[in-house]
Amino acid sequence: MNKGALEGVTVLDMTRVLSGPYCGMILGDMGANVIKIEVPKTGDDSRAFPPFVGDESAYFMNLNRNKRGVTLNLKKNEAKQIFLEMVKKADVLIENFRPGTMEKLGLGWEALKEVNPSLIYGCISGFGHYGPYSSRAGYDIVGQAMSGVMSVTGWADGEPTRTGAPIADMSAGLSLATGILAALHYKEKTGKGQKVDIALVDSLVTMMTIISQIYLVGGRLPQRIGNRYESTAPYDSFPTKDGQNIVIGCANDKFWSILCKLMNREDLVNHPDMVTNKKRVENHAKIKPIVVEWTLQYNSKDLVQLLLDHEVPAAPIYDVAQVAADEHIAGAREMFVKANYPQAGELTITNSHFKMSETQPGFHFPSPNLGEHNLEVFGELLGYDEEKIKELAADSVI
Amino acid sequence: MNKGALEGVTVLDMTRVLSGPYCGMILGDMGANVIKIEVPKTGDDSRAFPPFVGDESAYFMNLNRNKRGVTLNLKKNEAKQIFLEMVKKADVLIENFRPGTMEKLGLGWEALKEVNPSLIYGCISGFGHYGPYSSRAGYDIVGQAMSGVMSVTGWADGEPTRTGAPIADMSAGLSLATGILAALHYKEKTGKGQKVDIALVDSLVTMMTIISQIYLVGGRLPQRIGNRYESTAPYDSFPTKDGQNIVIGCANDKFWSILCKLMNREDLVNHPDMVTNKKRVENHAKIKPIVVEWTLQYNSKDLVQLLLDHEVPAAPIYDVAQVAADEHIAGAREMFVKANYPQAGELTITNSHFKMSETQPGFHFPSPNLGEHNLEVFGELLGYDEEKIKELAADSVI
Numbered sequence A, B: 001m002n003k004g005a006l007e008g009v010t011v012l013d014m015t016r017v018l019s020g021p022y023c024g025m026i027l028g029d030m031g032a033n034v035i036k037i038e039v040p041k042t043g044d045d046s047r048a049f050p051p052f053v054g055d056e057s058a059y060f061m062n063l064n065r066n067k068r069g070v071t072l073n074l075k076k077n078e079a080k081q082i083f084l085e086m087v088k089k090a091d092v093l094i095e096n097f098r099p100g101t102m103e104k105l106g107l108g109w110e111a112l113k114e115v116n117p118s119l120i121y122g123c124i125s126g127f128g129h130y131g132p133y134s135s136r137a138g139y140d141i142v143g144q145a146m147s148g149v150m151s152v153t154g155w156a157d158g159e160p161t162r163t164g165a166p167i168a169d170m171s172a173g174l175s176l177a178t179g180i181l182a183a184l185h186y187k188e189k190t191g192k193g194q195k196v197d198i199a200l201v202d203s204l205v206t207m208m209t210i211i212s213q214i215y216l217v218g219g220r221l222p223q224r225i226g227n228r229y230e231s232t233a234p235y236d237s238f239p240t241k242d243g244q245n246i247v248i249g250c251a252n253d254k255f256w257s258i259l260c261k262l263m264n265r266e267d268l269v270n271h272p273d274m275v276t277n278k279k280r281v282e283n284h285a286k287i288k289p290i291v292v293e294w295t296l297q298y299n300s301k302d303l304v305q306l307l308l309d310h311e312v313p314a315a316p317i318y319d320v321a322q323v324a325a326d327e328h329i330a331g332a333r334e335m336f337v338k339a340n341y342p343q344a345g346e347l348t349i350t351n352s353h354f355k356m357s358e359t360q361p362g363f364h365f366p367s368p369n370l371g372e373h374n375l376e377v378f379g380e381l382l383g384y385d386e387e388k389i390k391e392l393a394a395d396s397v398i
Helices: A019-029 A058-063 A077-089 A109-115 A140-146 A167-190 A200-218 A253-262 A277-282 A284-295 A300-309 A320-325 A327-332 A374-382 A386-394 B019-029 B058-063 B077-089 B109-115 B140-146 B167-190 B200-218 B253-262 B277-282 B284-295 B300-309 B320-325 B327-332 B374-382 B386-394
Strands: A010-013 A033-038 A067-071 A092-095 A120-125 A194-199 A235-238 A246-249 A314-316 A336-341 A345-350 B010-013 B033-038 B067-071 B092-095 B120-125 B194-199 B235-238 B246-249 B314-316 B336-341 B345-350
Touching: A010 A019, A010 A077, A019 A033, A019 A058, A019 A067, A019 A092, A019 A120, A019 A167, A033 A077, A058 A345, A058 B200, A067 A374, A077 A109, A077 A374, A092 A167, A109 A120, A120 A167, A140 A167, A140 A200, A140 B235, A140 B246, A140 B314, A167 A194, A167 A200, A167 B167, A167 B200, A194 A200, A200 B058, A200 B167, A200 B320, A200 B327, A200 B345, A235 A284, A235 B140, A246 A284, A246 A300, A246 B140, A253 A277, A253 A300, A277 A284, A300 A314, A314 B140, A320 A327, A320 B200, A327 B200, A345 B200, A374 A386, B010 B019, B010 B077, B019 B033, B019 B058, B019 B067, B019 B092, B019 B120, B019 B167, B033 B077, B058 B345, B067 B374, B077 B109, B077 B374, B092 B167, B109 B120, B120 B167, B140 B167, B140 B200, B167 B194, B167 B200, B194 B200, B235 B284, B246 B284, B246 B300, B253 B277, B253 B300, B277 B284, B300 B314, B320 B327, B374 B386
Parallel strands: A010 A033, A010 A092, A033 A067, A092 A120, A120 A194, B010 B033, B010 B092, B033 B067, B092 B120, B120 B194
Antiparallel strands: A235 A246, A246 A314, A336 A345, B235 B246, B246 B314, B336 B345
8 A cells, every 4th residue: 555645755843733733744644754843741732722532632633643753852952962863864844933943942944954955944933934023923813814814804894804714824834835845856856955934924915816916906905895706796605595595606607697597587697787797796786685585585405406406606604514424525525534543542533635546645643642752763763772762761851 | 046946847737717727826936837728719717807907817917927828729639639749748737627527528637647657637626526516616615615614704693704815716726736746756756647636625624624623523513703713812803992903812821921911910810710721712701801991992003012022922904905015024025026027017916925945936927828838838849830830720729
């Protein structure tokens, strides 16, 4: 059985909590040899984050699958020496400390590249490793606030709104994986490593794409417009008889013409206010009540089915329980997977969304207990034996 | 000057509109040789999408920078033969047609891998290339609705809310780039190509991560909770004297203790209802009005500065104009870049958010006119001359 596209790539994962560990998880799911380095005694903060299964954090267990765990107290000189020996043997190092933390330890990129010039050093922070705000602490909500995403999410008469999923953390983690893999390609061609510096804020600025472009080109400031869209109409949520909203995405003239037929309003297909997408966007406020009057006549499930039967893009608005029970998402696409953790028994976790025909990423082995692989990993990389490990533990080095 | 980490990688980009072109843009920004293949006469639909500069779509120009453009009418046999010759010389092909479209043309993954077994075939669709919903049209709003993200975005007394940025399209595009680069590593080791299949819905299911985990572990269904957060408190938006909300991210006990001091409420640091993060999350409704009473005494700018001066994570909620004018985001991090387009003159576009020390991605050359590089690319790859190109155009093959 294939172990994954990244078999043989060694990653030192010093990350904590969410965005960094998600990057390490992607690489581990893809078969990389990911070694999670934690502070002795306490470890990754997220070991203490809910939700729990017994005493174990499912938050931590999910994001740190496919990683072996070692401990290192990097404030001790001996630990630093061990760390530098590990860096010599690694392809990639990732961290999401506040910028400057690694430098204070004497282990910044400039120092590490002297030790291993082909090392790829990946980092995630709120604002990136240079610029006037670089030393500020960055959290997901800060990324959502300063990227402009909150300013365009929500309702015209309401407040700027945070997206319920941690999209800054997750897009930064995914971005770091992308940057690292590009750097890996370059390293294989040239032998040269490099630093890949990802900011939570930058990652969401990128996701704003065409919304920012509206302002950059024409100076019009995008607003909160509820569930409708700047580019196309009717493309929005609509109420139904049973109180469950659905979404309809009439993204072109063909869909609009079918929708009009379904609504028994073929007179609207070529109505001068609605004949083109441009006109429909301009006159969205006229169109919405017409569609709502029609959608209110149906139960949500029947309405989605009717629209899909006629090839109009439509969908129910799922809650998490519906996502987890869906025959396509949870069934065919296997987006959730049961995995065995010695700490917690069988646990359902989110599976990899990369569906790859030759090297399918996924769950290989559970998250480590704190320092679980000290002997195994330090043995493998540095030739240490049990006695040496005991000594290092006694000296609080590991 | 370094041309980028992916110099020498040839990508056939058959994608349209947003998610697929964003993937091609990432690869092109990183120096890959991206050849955009469009339908003759009309081209990518997004050439007609606002915002416009004169007659040219800034939407299209931004997402299709760093790509050379050719045309091919793949309904014609001669065009299919030309396409297959190109596939033989390519490392990567990307498309975001509705699943089945390439198969109907006789150009599906199974057919193409016969022609080039080391081809990496990347595709994005609403629901992926297998499973009961695979033939449904997928749009960003459908991904947001069916992933559960809308169900947890917005206010407790309000409707499920669409995120204002196209996060399904963009996360799928970024995910496809990641999957392709992992597959490229594998291909370089083994010579084997593969199919990388990304779904808009799956991409956002992944972004739900710890929110889904709450349900998967304990059966509690995550709700819309406005701008506060499931994991930590106070971590929310707060009103100020000038009416501009700000965000504060008190993610641990240290920040809470500083915040209490700033509020002149040191009595709260060890209050039994607030002493731990767990307690603060439970009692968020008690804490919010206390913080609000304090934040309302300050103007937003002063308040953010005060909090940052004391190392409490905080940020203004920026609109797009503020993002585009910010000294860190637009200044130091160069997240917007002026680029010259022969069609439109100087245009400000969103820059690459991958900050890489050796191979910085960015704008290299402008988006192509329709078929602009027919002679150059078909000449380079297949040895065609001007006469041959004229013939193909006369026969409506290109």
